[in-house]
Amino acid sequence: MTVELQVDEGWLTVCELSDMIPGRGVAVLLPDGSQAAVFLGRSGWTYAIDNRDPFTGAAVLSRGLVGCVEGKPFVASPLLKQRFDLATGRCLDEEEVSVRTYPVRTAVTSAAVA
Numbered sequence: 001m002t003v004e005l006q007v008d009e010g011w012l013t014v015c016e017l018s019d020m021i022p023g024r025g026v027a028v029l030l031p032d033g034s035q036a037a038v039f040l041g042r043s044g045w046t047y048a049i050d051n052r053d054p055f056t057g058a059a060v061l062s063r064g065l066v067g068c069v070e071g072k073p074f075v076a077s078p079l080l081k082q083r084f085d086l087a088t089g090r091c092l093d094e095e096e097v098s099v100r101t102y103p104v105r106t107a108v109t110s111a112a113v114a
Contacts, residue, residue, distance in 0.1 A: 005036055005048050006103040014038055017106050025062035025075065027051050036102055037062035039086060041073055047086035048102035053077045054091075061099070 001017040007030055014028050020040040028036045028051075035051035039062075051059045056079050064075040067083070074083040074092055083092040084099055091097040 001106045002109050003038060003040075003046060004105050004107050005030075005038060006105075007031060011105070011107075014104075016109075023066050025064065025066070027059065027062040035059045035062075037064075037075070038104060039066060039073075039075065041066070045073065046104045046106065047073065048104040049075070049084060049086060049089050050099040050101075052099070053079055053082075054097055054099060055080050055082055 003014040003017050003020065004011040005014050005028060009031055015026065020026060022040050022042040025037045025039045028038055030036055036048050037051040038048045040046055049061060051061050053060055058079060060078050061075055063078045066075050073086045075086060076083045085092055089099040089101040
């Protein structure tokens, strides 16, 4: 199974689901030159947000710490520790700040079907 991210051009294959580590993120270079951070949760969920930390401008959110508060999965920036809701992109510490979210799915690869 592959992890795919929806971008303007359609679905972009990120990696094999088996290559991801639960509770960790991966950075993905998008066709427009920006980056996304894709996360695999310990319970199997996948989320994708912008990799750029809006507080510092650094592309580091994929390296953040993943957690859960009040049933909401989040990633904490490794730099200034602001937490971003992985489902909505909203900053849990400063509600007027948010990052872009991307639809993400897992799909059966043609190699797995054959």
